[in-house]
Amino acid sequence: MPLEELKRYASQVKKLCDKEKYGDAGQLLNALKEEKITKELLESSKIGHVVNALRKGAQNAGHTEIAAQSKSLIKQWKAQMAQNADNGGTPKVQKTESSSQKREKEKEKLPVANDSSPNLGASIQPTSDPSRNKCRELLQKALMVDKDKYQPQFVSLMAAKIEEAIFTFHGCSSSDTKYRNKIRSRYSNLKDAKNPELRDSVMSGIISAEKLASMKPEEMASKQLQELRKKFTKEAINDHQMAQNEGTKTDMFTCGKCKGKECTYTQLQTRSADEPMTTFVYCMSCGNRWKFC
Structure with missing residues (x-):
């Protein structure tokens, strides 16, 4: 696997850890499991540290399956490192070529649009993700x-x-x-x-x-649904306008904001019964509201 692609996987796993979305990491772990990793790639990409952090976070969050997958992947990499050490190491160029050949073979095995699928009738147009x-x-x-x-x-x-x-x-x-x-x-x-x-x-x-x-x-x-939304919006506007215009029309009051006299007013008993009523005035010209007793 090329270093840049491995770094991209590491970045995606880290994002899942940061967002604590451990349950979404299964597919990434499965993809990493299919690749052979060298010591140089592990050290350069920091993928081992990221997967180990995923294991700890998933374990603490109760995602035992993801934690087990992470642990298994780490063990697999350790075994590969030990095998490479026993064999005296393999030239980096040969490993890169082997990984490239493997990806080409996997692409050949991926389904194409003309293949039939029991559920969809045709397979998806695949990507590498x-x-x-x-x-x-x-x-x-x-x-x-x-x-x-x-x-x-x-x-x-x-x-x-x-x-x-x-x-x-x-x-x-x-x-x-x-x-x-x-x-x-x-x-x-x-x-x-x-x-x-x-x-x-x-x-x-x-x-x-x-x-x-x-x-x-x-x-x-x-x-x-669009017509229903328009209906609700229109009703809400009408209700708002009715609420603004309710009351008795009068020209007895002068608006302190626009000096207009086109107003409506309502009176409510907001205090004790022996106190005068509170008058609420609404200016129909500028929308100003005020009250007095």
Whole structure:
């Protein structure tokens, strides 16, 4: 594994530790388990310290499975170090070539869009990041609500485009909270059975993947929900206006702010019964309010 890629893994694990999201580290640990690590890579990337910190944090937080995975990975690396020492070490160039060849073989084994899958009808368009692959699978499931409407391969391609657009929009790693929240939001709206207009617009290209990545939740809502929100907003405005305009109209008072006389007033008994009533005045010209007894 190249040093830069290992450092990227270390950074992602550290972010999970800092945010105490230990449960999200499983896929990263599984990816690291498949790689052979040299002593030079361990020392340069500090990945061993990061995984050990993850183990301690996960153990304290009750994530026993993640703690066990971390411990197993550390043991695996120690065994590799011991084996390399017994063999007198292996030239760094040879290890790099071996790792590169291994990645190429793994890419060949990854599913392509034409392969069939029992759940989705077609596999996802894969990336080298397991977390992003999971997000693509979620989006693909959301778009497959109308199973007989679109070809599975086309749905897989659109899910990949949407995930790519969201990832690019935030310019961050797959472990970033904003990226994950945006994926969840798109997943919820796209899978809504009462909102076929959004799915059709996305699949037909009316709404591009880039546009969907930047849309606000209210923009993605179904027409029914949008109309309901407009109704509630209108009712709230009317109630507010009624509250402002209630009272008896009069020109007996002069507004101290705009000097206008177009006012309304109400009187309430706010003190004891033998005390005079309190008069509340509202200026209809500038909205100024005052009271007196």
